[in-house]
Every structure is written in C-alpha cells, then in structure tokens.
Amino acid sequence: MKTAGYNKSDTATGNESQTIMSDLIPPPIRVGAVSYLNSKPLIEDLEDLADNAELMLDYPSLLADDLAAGRIDVGLVPSIEVIRNPDYEVISNACVATQGPVLSVKMYSRVPLGEIKRLALDMGSRTSATLVRIMLAEQYGVFPEVEPLPIEQTIEATEADAILLIGDRAIHTPETKFVATWDLGEEWLRWTGLPFVFAMWAVRRDQETGNLDTALCRARDKGVAMLDEIARREAPKLGIDVAVAESYLKNNLSFYLGPAECCGLRLFQELAIKTGLAPEGVPLVFRNCISAG
Numbered sequence: 001m002k003t004a005g006y007n008k009s010d011t012a013t014g015n016e017s018q019t020i021m022s023d024l025i026p027p028p029i030r031v032g033a034v035s036y037l038n039s040k041p042l043i044e045d046l047e048d049l050a051d052n053a054e055l056m057l058d059y060p061s062l063l064a065d066d067l068a069a070g071r072i073d074v075g076l077v078p079s080i081e082v083i084r085n086p087d088y089e090v091i092s093n094a095c096v097a098t099q100g101p102v103l104s105v106k107m108y109s110r111v112p113l114g115e116i117k118r119l120a121l122d123m124g125s126r127t128s129a130t131l132v133r134i135m136l137a138e139q140y141g142v143f144p145e146v147e148p149l150p151i152e153q154t155i156e157a158t159e160a161d162a163i164l165l166i167g168d169r170a171i172h173t174p175e176t177k178f179v180a181t182w183d184l185g186e187e188w189l190r191w192t193g194l195p196f197v198f199a200m201w202a203v204r205r206d207q208e209t210g211n212l213d214t215a216l217c218r219a220r221d222k223g224v225a226m227l228d229e230i231a232r233r234e235a236p237k238l239g240i241d242v243a244v245a246e247s248y249l250k251n252n253l254s255f256y257l258g259p260a261e262c263c264g265l266r267l268f269q270e271l272a273i274k275t276g277l278a279p280e281g282v283p284l285v286f287r288n289c290i291s292a293g
C-alpha cells in the first residue's frame, strides 16, 4: 500500500527510498507523435499541458508498430491503424486532416494511371499507402504489385511505374518529369466531396489516459494559434520557404476531427474493406470526445 510505503521511507536507506518513490510516482504516459511538420501544431507544449506525459517523435508507420507492440501508450498513428485494430480508441478530436490539396501526399506516375503495374510505397506511410491503392482500384480498375520505398531512398532509387511519397520530403517538387501526379487530398475531395483524415491520436482500450484528451486538444489549440511561428521555426530545418510552410499549415491542413471528417473516415473504412485492405466489423470508438456520427 502506498501509505505504508511512505511511512517506511522515514527510516529508509537511500536505495530503499528510491524504490519507494518509484512506487509513489506513476510511470509516465509514453506519447508518440509524427516527426513531420504537419504534426507540430498538435504537440505545442504538450509535455507541459499533460500530466506526466513523455513525448517521442517518429515516422507514422513506426509509431503504428510502437503502439501495437506497447512501446508507446498513445500515438498519433495513421488513421488506417484505427480502422484495422479493434483494440484501439481515438482520443481527442485533434488530428491531421485535409479538405482539398494536402501538398505532402503525392503519387508520381511514369506511365498513364490505368497502366500502373508496379507501385512503390513510402515506408513511412500506412494510410496514404492504402488510399492510393483504393483510388487506383476504384477509379482505374488497377491493382498494382507493391514494393516498399525506404524512407532514406529517393524516387530515382526505384524503377516502379508509380511512387507514393508522404511527409516533409513530399513537399519538395521532384526534378524528374512525370506523366501524371496525384495530390491524394485533392483527388479524394474531387472524388468524394469529403475531407480526409490522415492521422489520429489512438490508445489501446485498456490504457488509462487521465486528462490527456484535454491536454491534446489544448496543445492543438495552442499550436493552431501560432502557425506563423511554427512555420518560421521549422521551415529552415526542412529547407523550404517559410511562406510554403505557413501556407501548408494554414491552407492545406486542418487539425480538427469534426462531423465531415468523421464522414470521410467512415467512407475510407468502407472502401478499405471493399478493396480487401481492412477487416470488416471494426468499430470506430471515440474516447471522451465527439461521437463517430
């Protein structure tokens, strides 16, 4: 019992008191966020706003693996992970979404879209990697073989007919010319009329999260109020113009999971099931926040 342990510390040696202190202090909640620019507005001062949260950054697909393996407790994971995993709940209405061109999720094709036979997929991605296959299947009846494109490799490293890139590196315009280029946010809006949700905060069902949902919303509200400053701070690190970073954060992305985003998410789930890229019957569960609609 904690009280008994605390009393014992009055007479404890150094080592014993260390053990007792670690009994008293709950372990930190390990929070994993995406390392790309698009996620910076979601984590502004998060460690100060949340009780006992420890933040780490990584690529989306690696965060997905970390959450599945229990190496983190809460993760800003690709939305497809929540659609595939019946053990996950969405926490907070903070997310990475778009309603129109997203700028940082692109498919470059060396052949006309209906002729794509081999598709290289950015290994950092899970959601966009699924979305691009859905759109090729549904719009062109094309089911290409897929190969991974490692994060450190460039477009030129693969001879695939088409290449999906996401994140900071996809913001840069490639030097090579392509037969066709898709901005997946733009194509999704044209096709469905809906926003698209790329990433959401997810937690395993049995994980206690205390006030973290509130902290995630407050961090997002703080970040959204200072997009100019985030752009100024982050653009030089990525080798992009501050104006590009600012416009990306302000005009391409949105950070709120509202009713229209939930509709987009549900349609994505339906299409992923239809294409055989997600299992049936996984409920979208939202912890302490908006309903799935």
Ligand SMILES: C=C(O[C@@H]1C=C(C(=O)O)C=C[C@H]1O)C(=O)O
Pocket: 034, 036, 038, 039, 060, 061, 077, 078, 079, 096, 102, 104, 105, 124, 125, 126, 127, 128, 129, 166, 167, 168, 170, 198, 199
């Ligand atoms: C818009 C983006 O959203 C990201 C795309 C993801 C994916 O495709 O799996 C996952 C997390 C998001 O941060 C991007 O990285 O460019």
